[in-house]
Amino acid sequence: MNTTVIQLDNVTVRFRIPHEKIPTFQEYAIRWLKRRSISYTDFNALNNISFSIKQGETVGIIGANGAGKSTLLKVIARVIRPMQGRVFLKGRVAPLLELGAGFDYEMTGRENIFLNGAVLGFSRRDMANRLERIVEFAGIEEFMDAPIRTYSSGMVARLGFAIATDVQPDVLIIDEILSVGDTDFQKKSAARILHYHKNGSTILVVSHNPDSIRNLCSRAMWLAQGSIKMAGPVDVIMDQYSQDSMS
């Protein structure tokens, strides 16, 4: 039970922002002819981040817009590989970073269950077995054969959530998606997350809602400008954070 499932050692993510226009061959050729090099600003979205999370923990990540929260989750979900440092992760991750990433809006709900399942790395056969349960949880039976461009954004989110969380993951990564859907679905999705938590899943949540962090998490981590400003028990950190934002 006490094994480390997520560990980050000195993780740095650096975005290189060119000062001039988008890079083209033409630009390069002109610059090369003029013997000038292209200038960049390097911007550290994450700066020397180290921490570790044990199996079954629930950790909330808070911080201002642009602090690097989403970038941190992406590094853990292996969407971006860090420039420096090391990310270690054990187990299967269910990334709830952007619900319905990889949905094709011209295709039906049913087709998208298979497509999104494949994007998450599941086989066609797996998805066929899960189809019924997913449709039921999303609660959109009548719309399964309509293209999802006809869905409301809440319906799209419900479907995305239902697919990504259909089987219990070892690690659940949630980026500000708890507020989507109506009250009924919010309850339903919270219940599922809690259920997985009880059964041993490790959970990482990014949210701007202090209550959902306090309710769900035992630990919190406060990011500011790409660095960890504070980390510790959720109440301590949240108190500090709310004091800080009031002053």
Next chain:
Amino acid sequence: MVEYDSAKSSPAIIDEFVQLIRYRDLVFLMTGNILKNRYKRSMLGIFWMLLNPLLQTIVLTIAFGTMFKSSLSHYAIYLLSGLLVWNFITQTTQYAMGTMAYGGGLLKKIYVPRATYIVAAVGNGMVNFFISIFSLIIIIIFLDHPLGAAWFFIPISILILTIFTFGFSLLLSTASVFFTDTLDIYQVLIQALFFLTPIMYPLSILSPELSQFLAWNPFLILIEMFRTPIYANHLPDTSLIVNAVSLAFTTLLAGWIAFTSKADQLAYRL
């Protein structure tokens, strides 16, 4: 239990391949979806795939057929078999570059093997190629062109063509992520190259110096390889086959190394 370690994962060249196998259902779905989107709206889609090369062939045959009558007896077959190879390579590579540049937004949101897009583009190109081969068959039947034993080589040349096209797509897509005008430059270059490649005319009309020079044109090697069994009913020269095979595998290797070693930067750039 699956593990991910950003520091010590196996070299990208191997890792990307392993991941692609793991995500094979995604590759098939993506390929299928491209085709579905294209052909779903109308069965006319397939019809156009057939008609387009047929019309092109008819027009060009009327225009140039008599000009090359002495050197090329079944001009339409000579022309179309070259044209099909040309279209397969150029359309697939352009499509692959487009999907990476525009459809690659997914790569910023969730992990999928980066090469998925390229493989799907090549799969889509192959299906289109097979459909358009039917237009060639129609012309072969119409002209009563003789069928020969050398035709057994056609599947082999399609395989070599596909390997080359995959590698070339990888190379060009890598470039197009770093330089946004890659596609524009490529389109201009292939337009010029089209006239420098003996597709509409026989190699023999060129001066010896020029045809020596054009022997280095990779498109010519691949087109000759595909066209010779169909048009001339004999196998391509062994040296040509050797050239084509080495060209295909070198391109694939270079493309795979370039693409996988830059793959991690794609999420930063797209």
